[in-house]
Amino acid sequence: MQSTNPTAAILVIGDEILSGRTREGNAHHLAKVLSATGFDLREIRVVADDHAQIVGAVQAFDKALGGAYDLLFTSGGIGPTHDDITADAVAAAHGTTLEINETARAALQARCDRMGTELTPNRLRMARAPVGSTLIDNAVSAAPGFSIGNTHVMAGVPEVFRGMVDWLIPRLPGGRPVQSLTIEVRRGESDVAEDLQAIAGEFPDLSLGSYPFNDDQGWGTNLVVRGLDADRVATAMDAVKQRLKL
Amino acid sequence: MQSTNPTAAILVIGDEILSGRTREGNAHHLAKVLSATGFDLREIRVVADDHAQIVGAVQAFDKALGGAYDLLFTSGGIGPTHDDITADAVAAAHGTTLEINETARAALQARCDRMGTELTPNRLRMARAPVGSTLIDNAVSAAPGFSIGNTHVMAGVPEVFRGMVDWLIPRLPGGRPVQSLTIEVRRGESDVAEDLQAIAGEFPDLSLGSYPFNDDQGWGTNLVVRGLDADRVATAMDAVKQRLKL
Incomplete structure (x- = not known):
């Protein structure tokens, strides 16, 4: 099919997909949305929670880093635990580091206040975003995603991923729907x-x-x-x- | 997780996955089988029915071609139509060409005889396999898959894919199940x-x-x-x- 639509890739990050424990559905959901909004999805890649694999894929895909596609969307690995290394790896791929994003901290603090819980160091981990990134809103559970270069980093939990897609896609310059x-x-x-x-x-x-x-x-x-x-x-x-x- | 199990990748080929039309399930099925039989699945990649993308992925993955993983399994693109280019691309990646495999031809002929249909040129296309490859049995619809180097090429239709996985996996030297x-x-x-x-x-x-x-x-x-x-x-x-x- 001839198309001058922006090209895109999806990078799914998570050992649980590769082990067969979880059947991935976020890529399928986003594929449908991209077709309907005028983006030309060219590739989906699923890698482990592995620093080198994530860095390699981000650099291979994101045009801002010399990669093959106009846009890159990621899913997974931005939670509060030790195996959530996506934010670190994406920052490294873009030659920058993470900082506590004050807007994200405020959103998490507000949610903790509502729930009557504390903003523990582990929860605060989810307020980290690369220096120079912008946030992707999370209407479901407060912890935001982020965009840096042409890489858009979103959560793996399906409800949260869908909420982020709903927020993000209308804000991107699309093409002609298929x-x-x-x-x-x-x-x-x-x-x-x-x-x-x-x-x-x-x-x-x-x-x-x-x-x-x-x-x-x-x-x-x-x-x-x-x-x-x-x-x-x-x-x-x-x-x-x-x-x-x- | 520390493991000396053989490593593996899955390459899914098909525009219909990237367009969002079809929700892919073969990779998830095979991921579960690989975990249970002692293979360490490291990466899944979905690409279009695109010669360069398929050749690039096969060469990046198959250790026999200097790629990253011990084994590569593919799904999709080996049917009878013009957009089924997987066999050609995999042969090219392995530096060889396709031929009509006589065992495959006989299996297809036998099926046509049973069904009272003719082995048309399009059906015969499904008997093509790379020179030097071995066949993967297809108990469902006769048209076989094939193995060349460490690349194992299987159908995209879920019932056929599962049948080929059931036949192939016990024949491969595995490791310790997870x-x-x-x-x-x-x-x-x-x-x-x-x-x-x-x-x-x-x-x-x-x-x-x-x-x-x-x-x-x-x-x-x-x-x-x-x-x-x-x-x-x-x-x-x-x-x-x-x-x-x-």
């Missing part, structure tokens, strides 16, 4: 491959995908046309239907 | 951080993780101890319980 049409055929992928390839050749500006599945009625295939221009997508889908006699 | 114990506490992660860090210091051979969640009873945290030695894991969990008075 338009897509899907049709399900009760035929195997092999049976539609040739026709689909022919149509793909006629519409080089679009993306035509075929996704086989197997359900209680046997094999079928979802045919998906994607592109930035709704009229072109509709025209291509008409061509698919005509050619496949649907 | 042992893990979990306890749920109805306390915030901040409240257990200090105690957990102290215990982690006493058990440098283990991995201690804390995973906050938010349900209808409010915030809680799952504490997880992981390691290769079941006795050590149990001893560390006892220490967690004692220290947190559980």
Whole structure:
């Protein structure tokens, strides 16, 4: 698919994903949001709570650091415990260090006051942000994310991640949302491959995908046309239907 | 966690994941299997149906090509359509080309005979495998995966992927399965951080993780101890319980 939309990557950080303990869902959620808001997601990477892996990925992805993509979103590893090393690693990747952010401290203090708890040293850890970063609001549990360069650092807890995405995305300069049409055929992928390839050749500006599945009625295939221009997508889908006699 | 187990990466290939259309589940399934069979999964990467991205990832991961990990497993992009380019890209990464594999052709022919269909050129595409590769059995739909170097190429359709994993994993030299114990506490992660860090210091051979969640009873945290030695894991969990008075 031809697109001049900003490109993006997602970096998911957490041993619990790699061990199979947790099924990751934040990347899928953000992928849907990015498609709908005009960002072109090119890569998702999942790494351990490992300093070198995180630094390496941030530098490989963030254009501000010579990386491959316009924007980088991270999920996970910004909590209060010893294995939450994302903030340190992202700061290091950007050649800076962490400081207690006073706005973040105030938000955490206000939450502690409401809950009748103390802002302990461990809780205060969550007020750390790189020098020169700006905060990402956390409406759920106060501890903020942050943006530095083109890297946007968010929490791993799904409710908090979604809240941060809701806050952040409308504040970024997006592109044209992806338009897509899907049709399900009760035929195997092999049976539609040739026709689909022919149509793909006629519409080089679009993306035509075929996704086989197997359900209680046997094999079928979802045919998906994607592109930035709704009229072109509709025209291509008409061509698919005509050619496949649907 | 200290481990001498073989290291592994998973490469998921497919535009439909990055567009948010499909929620990926194969990596999570394989992550659980790898933990249980003694492989140390270090990284998951999701890329588009893009030749350069696939070649780059295979070369970055497969130790046989100077990459970072002992084993690489891929999912997706080996179907019959124009956007299924995984086999070509993996062959290129390994410096070889594709050929029609006669064993694969025979399996596909037998399936077509059973179903009363023809082995069309598109279906025959699924019999292509790199010169020098060995096949991975597909009990579900006949079209096989393949192994070349330390790269193991499997289908993206979940039922087929699982079948290939079931066939392949017992044939690989594994290590010691990871042992893990979990306890749920109805306390915030901040409240257990200090105690957990102290215990982690006493058990440098283990991995201690804390995973906050938010349900209808409010915030809680799952504490997880992981390691290769079941006795050590149990001893560390006892220490967690004692220290947190559980």
